[in-house]
Amino acid sequence: MTVKDALCIQLGSAPANDPAAIAAESLKAAHPGDSSKYESLQVIVSASEMSACYNPMQLASYTSLLQDNGVVTIKVVGDEAIDLKPIHTSFLLAGLVGASERKEADGSRVLTANKKPNTNITAAPLKMSDEDLIDEDNLLNDSSNLLAPPPSMSAAATKSGDDCAGREPCADCSCGRSSGGEAGDKKEIKTSSCGKCHLGDAFRCASCPYLGKPAFKPGEEHLVLDLQDDI
Numbered sequence: 001m002t003v004k005d006a007l008c009i010q011l012g013s014a015p016a017n018d019p020a021a022i023a024a025e026s027l028k029a030a031h032p033g034d035s036s037k038y039e040s041l042q043v044i045v046s047a048s049e050m051s052a053c054y055n056p057m058q059l060a061s062y063t064s065l066l067q068d069n070g071v072v073t074i075k076v077v078g079d080e081a082i083d084l085k086p087i088h089t090s091f092l093l094a095g096l097v098g099a100s101e102r103k104e105a106d107g108s109r110v111l112t113a114n115k116k117p118n119t120n121i122t123a124a125p126l127k128m129s130d131e132d133l134i135d136e137d138n139l140l141n142d143s144s145n146l147l148a149p150p151p152s153m154s155a156a157a158t159k160s161g162d163d164c165a166g167r168e169p170c171a172d173c174s175c176g177r178s179s180g181g182e183a184g185d186k187k188e189i190k191t192s193s194c195g196k197c198h199l200g201d202a203f204r205c206a207s208c209p210y211l212g213k214p215a216f217k218p219g220e221e222h223l224v225l226d227l228q229d230d231i
Helices: 024-030 046-051 058-064 085-093 134-139 155-159 221-230
Strands: 003-010 037-048 066-077 095-101 109-115
Touching: 024 109, 037 058, 046 066, 058 066, 058 085, 066 085, 085 095, 085 109
Parallel strands: 003 037, 037 066
Antiparallel strands: 066 109, 095 109
16 A cells, blocks of 8 residues: 555635645546555635535545545635535544634635544454354253152142141131131121122121121122131
């Protein structure tokens, strides 16, 4: 790769003091596949032609000819009041940093930025050998990786003499263990004599067996009693 001093690009009819300046339209023809890199790049555009000639997207293609840490200068010739935001935008799109601005004696504006060095990091390939791989079929065949089955309920019941395997009676026990009775004993279901107990305490008498309990649907009295007993 050949490193050269500077490259000057003219946009439109902007005047250039550099006799080696190249018009933007002739840039590709002047550098067809050229691997040369430049230490600095200058783009010159007239203030009156700024909106028509300066394309913020185009600067990125120019900076491909610039070496890392090279300097990019945009010179706007003329003292006309113009918006310089497109130039700052082009710096951002081209990956340039450190933009500065100065005004020359003739009113021209000069904006400068630097090309960041290429810091692309490539990930190292992951190297694995056959010894690092695990055979999934072997995991299923290896009995040491399997959980032991839970103890049989029938065996526990035979040892303790009951189907509950020695556990404490359930709160809603229906097998008779909670009261010491025989299996199949059921709780006594209270009945309503007035037929309004299910409506709630506002409709219940002082001696109502459901007093203080929530309202329920007729025929579901046992559900209300079981719920209150659990609490």
